[in-house]
Amino acid sequence: EAQVTQNPRYLITVTGKKLTVTCSQNMNHEYMSWYRQDPGLGLRQIYYSMNVEVTDKGDVPEGYKVSRKEKRNFPLILESPSPNQTSLYFCASSLSGTSAEQYFGPGTRLTVT
Amino acid sequence: AQSVTQLGSHVSVSEGALVLLRCNYSSSVPPYLFWYVQYPNQGLQLLLKYTSAATLVKGINGFEAEFKKSETSFHLTKPSAHMSDAAEYFCAVSDSGGSNYKLTFGKGTLLTVNP
Numbered sequence: 001e002a003q004v005t006q007n008p009r010y011l012i013t014v015t016g017k018k019l020t021v022t023c024s025q026n027m028n029h030e031y032m033s034w035y036r037q038d039p040g041l042g043l044r045q046i047y048y049s050m051n052v053e054v055t056d057k058g059d060v061p062e063g064y065k066v067s068r069k070e071k072r073n074f075p076l077i078l079e080s081p082s083p084n085q086t087s088l089y090f091c092a093s094s095l096s097g098t099s100a101e102q103y104f105g106p107g108t109r110l111t112v113t
Numbered sequence: 114a115q116s117v118t119q120l121g122s123h124v125s126v127s128e129g130a131l132v133l134l135r136c137n138y139s140s141s142v143p144p145y146l147f148w149y150v151q152y153p154n155q156g157l158q159l160l161l162k163y164t165s166a167a168t169l170v171k172g173i174n175g176f177e178a179e180f181k182k183s184e185t186s187f188h189l190t191k192p193s194a195h196m197s198d199a200a201e202y203f204c205a206v207s208d209s210g211g212s213n214y215k216l217t218f219g220k221g222t223l224l225t226v227n228p
Binding site for chain 2: 004042048050056058092097
C-alpha cells in the first residue's frame with residue numbers, strides 16, 4: 001500500500017530535550033515536505049526537499065532541522081524544543097514538487113512542556 | 114510572495130444544500146491551485162487541483178472549483194451537501210514558475226452539515 005508514515009504519532013517532551021520525528025514514504029517520490037498545523041493558522045511549511053541531499057527552508061524553519069540522506073526518509077529534528085513548537089506536524093511527499101498531488105502522513109501531535 | 118485567503122473559518126449548511134467555500138489568492142506568477150480536505154484525526158487528501166488547463170476543475174466526491182483569473186478566486190462548490198462532507202477544507206497555492214516547491218495554505222474552513 002502506498003503511504004507516508006510518521007513516528008511517533010504522539011509525543012510529550014520537555015523544553016530542551018532533542019527529538020526526532022521520522023517520516024518515510026514508499027512511493028519513490030522525489031519531493032518531501034514538513035508542515036505544522038496550528039488552530040486558526042492552517043498549515044505552514046517548515047522545510048522541503050527536492051531530492052536526496054537537497055533541502056530548503058519553508059515559511060517557518062526556525063528551531064527545526066532536516067536531512068535527506070535517502071530518498072524514502074525525511075526526518076524532522078528539533079535540537080532544543082520550546083513550548084511554541086507544540087503543534088500537529090505533517091509530512092508529505094509527491095512525485096515532483098507541489099504541482100503534483102501531495103500525499104500526507106497521519107500526523108504527529110507534539111507537546112513541549 | 115504568494116498568499117491565500119479563505120473567507121469564513123466556519124460554514125454551516127443543511128444536508129442537500131449547496132456548499133460554497135471561498136478562496137482568493139495572490140501570486141506574482143500564474144499559480145497552481147489546490148483544495149485539500151482533512152477529516153477528523155486524519156491527514157490531508159487532495160480534492161482537486163488547477164494547473165492551467167480547464168478553468169472548471171472537477172474533483173472527488175462531487176466537488177468542483179472554478180479558476181477566475183480576473184477575480185483571483187478559486188471557490189469550491191458542491192450542489193448537494195452530504196453528512197460525510199463534514200470536514201475542514203484548505204485552499205493552497207504554489208507558483209508555476211521555476212520553483213514550484215513552496216506551497217502556501219489558507220487558514221482553513223470548517224464545514225458543518227446539519228441533518
